[in-house]
Amino acid sequence: MGQSVAVFGAYGHTGRFVVAELRERGFRPVPVGRDAGKLAALAAEHPGSEARPASVEDADSLDRALAGTDAVINCAGPFADTVAPVVEAALRAGIPYVDVAAEIEANLDTFDRFAERARAAGTVVVPAMAFYGGLGDLLATAAMDDWTAADEVHIAYGLNSWHPTPGTRLSGTVSRERRGDRRLRHTGGRLTHHQDELPALEWAFPEPLGTRPVIGEFAMADIVTVPSHLAVTDLHSYMTVEAVRDLAAPQTPAPVAADERGRSDQTFLVDVVVRNGGERRRAVARGRDIYAVSAPLAVEAVHRILTGRTRTVGVASAGEAFDAVDFLRALSGHLDVDLNVDLNVDLNVDVDPSVAVEPAVAAGPAL
Numbered sequence: 001m002g003q004s005v006a007v008f009g010a011y012g013h014t015g016r017f018v019v020a021e022l023r024e025r026g027f028r029p030v031p032v033g034r035d036a037g038k039l040a041a042l043a044a045e046h047p048g049s050e051a052r053p054a055s056v057e058d059a060d061s062l063d064r065a066l067a068g069t070d071a072v073i074n075c076a077g078p079f080a081d082t083v084a085p086v087v088e089a090a091l092r093a094g095i096p097y098v099d100v101a102a103e104i105e106a107n108l109d110t111f112d113r114f115a116e117r118a119r120a121a122g123t124v125v126v127p128a129m130a131f132y133g134g135l136g137d138l139l140a141t142a143a144m145d146d147w148t149a150a151d152e153v154h155i156a157y158g159l160n161s162w163h164p165t166p167g168t169r170l171s172g173t174v175s176r177e178r179r180g181d182r183r184l185r186h187t188g189g190r191l192t193h194h195q196d197e198l199p200a201l202e203w204a205f206p207e208p209l210g211t212r213p214v215i216g217e218f219a220m221a222d223i224v225t226v227p228s229h230l231a232v233t234d235l236h237s238y239m240t241v242e243a244v245r246d247l248a249a250p251q252t253p254a255p256v257a258a259d260e261r262g263r264s265d266q267t268f269l270v271d272v273v274v275r276n277g278g279e280r281r282r283a284v285a286r287g288r289d290i291y292a293v294s295a296p297l298a299v300e301a302v303h304r305i306l307t308g309r310t311r312t313v314g315v316a317s318a319g320e321a322f323d324a325v326d327f328l329r330a331l332s333g334h335l336d337v338d339l340n341v342d343l344n345v346d347l348n349v350d351v352d353p354s355v356a357v358e359p360a361v362a363a364g365p366a367l
Contacts, residue, residue, distance in 0.1 A: 004028040005302055006069040008054070008086050009076025011038040013165040013255070014100055014130075017262065017295035018073055019046060025299055032065040033076065056082050062089035071302045074099035077171040079106035080178065083127070087114055091121055096305045100130035100294045103171050105178045107133065107224040108191075111315050119314030126321055129301045130294035131268075133221030134318040135285060135335075136237075138328055139272040140226050141319030142339055143283035149231035150274045155222050156203045156214060158269035159243035163255040165291065172247075186223040186235040203238050205271050206284050206338075214238040229320035255291060263289040285328070286336040296334045300327065 005022055009015045010031035022029040023046060031042050031051045039051035054065035062085060066072055072090050076082045079101035087110065090097035101107060110127040118125045128134050136155045144150060164172075182193040199216040218239040226232055246252045255264035270285045287293050301318065304310060310321050318327070328337045 002026045002028060003070040003306060004030050004068065005299075006030040006032050006052070006066050006072040008032045008065075008072060008074045008082065010051075011035065011042045012075055012077075012167055014167075014291050014294050015075035016042070017292050018075055018100075018298055019049075020261075021295040021299045025303065027299070027302075030065070030069055032072075056085035059085065059089065062086065063092060066090065066093040066095065069093070069095060070306055071096045071098065073298050073302060074101070075298075077101070077103070077167045078174040079103045079171065080109075080174050083110055084113065087118075087125060090125070091117060091123060094121070094123065096124040096126075096302065098126045098129045098298050098301050098305075100298055101128055102130060102132035102221045103175050104184055104219065104221055104224055105175055107221050111224070111228060115315045122313050124305045124310055124313055124321065125315045126301055126305075126318060127315065128221040128225050129298045129318055130221075131290040131297070133225045134297050134301075135270060135293075136220070136222035136272060137225035137317050137319040138322075138324045139270060139283040139285055139337075140222070140274060141230065141324035142328060143272055143274045143281045144230065144276075145281065145340075147274070147276050147281075149233075150276045151233050152273075152275040153222075153226055153230075153232050153235045154238070154271075154273040154275075155220075155226075155235070156205065156238040156271040156273075157218075157220075157243065158203075158205045158209045158212060158240050158271065159290070160240075160267050162243035162246040162290075163252055163264065163266065164247055165254050183217070184219045184223060185217050186219075186227055186232065189227075189231075189233050191223065191227075200241070201238065203271070205269055209269050213241045215241060215244045218244065225317035225319065228317045255289070261292065263292040266290065268293075281340050283340065284338045287334060293334055296331055300330055 005027050007018050007029050010019050019029045031039050032054050033039050034055045036053040043049040043051040052065040054061040066089050074086045083106050087097050107127045140153050201214050201216045203214045204211045223235050258265040266289050272283045274281050
């Protein structure tokens with residue numbers, strides 16, 4: 001085995017995918033978490049793994065867990081509780097930190113609290129290195145290419161379903177409580193709170209989806225990651241109605257494995273369109289299982305950090321830290337990516353009054 005990577009929350013749904021991906025890539029995963037029993041069971045599934053119990057309430061236990069490791073990936077939500085203690089431990093250990101957080105407030109906290117300290121320490125900290133936040137940022141950065149600014153960025157999520165994990169539901173609750181049930185959007189070059197109803201629209205996805213009903217202004221971590229390094233006036237995001245209904249329904253079950261790798265049968269298409277003046281550019285990614293695909297995203301990030309293929313130090317989103325086009329190409333075994341295709345997309349999305357969705361749905365769930 002090669003370099004060792006601590007995985008905090010290793011026995012969680014996404015954490016298990018991360019541990020498996022690390023082993024497949026030749027790393028030595030070090031499972032870390034609060035529950036010693038669950039850690040031992042996971043370590044038994046991966047012979048040679050050294051499980052290390054640790055709690056965010058106990059800084060010494062985190063220091064012991066990260067001792068001798070080369071990097072840490074945080075997969076444990078709610079990230080509002082785990083990010084700061086684990087980043088602090090990573091800074092003390094002098095190792096890079098990556099997380100899969102899609103909690104908007106937790107992402108903002110990471111930039112606000114650790115940007116200067118991580119830069120001064122020469123350490124790389126990459127938040128939201130997952131399906132939400134990381135992938136959209138990489139696609140937007142790749143689509144913009146030589147642009148450094150854009151009037152609009154549109155990120156449309158075409159999910160055929162969304163079976164949220166218990167962690168997703170809990171993290172979403174924490175996010176909503178932090179913002180007082182208000183929603184966030186990026187407009188006029190800054191984040192603002194609002195309590196407007198989310199509009200029902202139609203978005204013209206590339207094939208095989210085609211035009212589908214979506215919920216507009218369904219803000220995810222992209223409203224933090226993309227504007228953190230790109231000058232974007234307005235960022236709009238959309239989610240297919242089927243996925244929003246699944247997320248809103250308390251009876252929707254957690255994802256169920258449908259193949260030998262543990263992936264569900266969920267499919268996704270992420271459609272990113274950027275506009276600068278009268279010119280538009282587009283990037284599209286297709287794949288399977290939003291939780292499973294977060295593992296290669298996070299592990300590829302760690303691999304590039306440890307091999308010196310980063311563009312900056314400190315706290316940085318995926319698009320700022322890495323060569324976006326090269327990064328996406330490296331994920332060809334997990335994603336089908338098309339860049340700058342079908343630029344005739346109509347950005348004048350239409351309101352569809354026939355679509356009814358639970359109005360209580362608020363943005364900000366997390367992996």
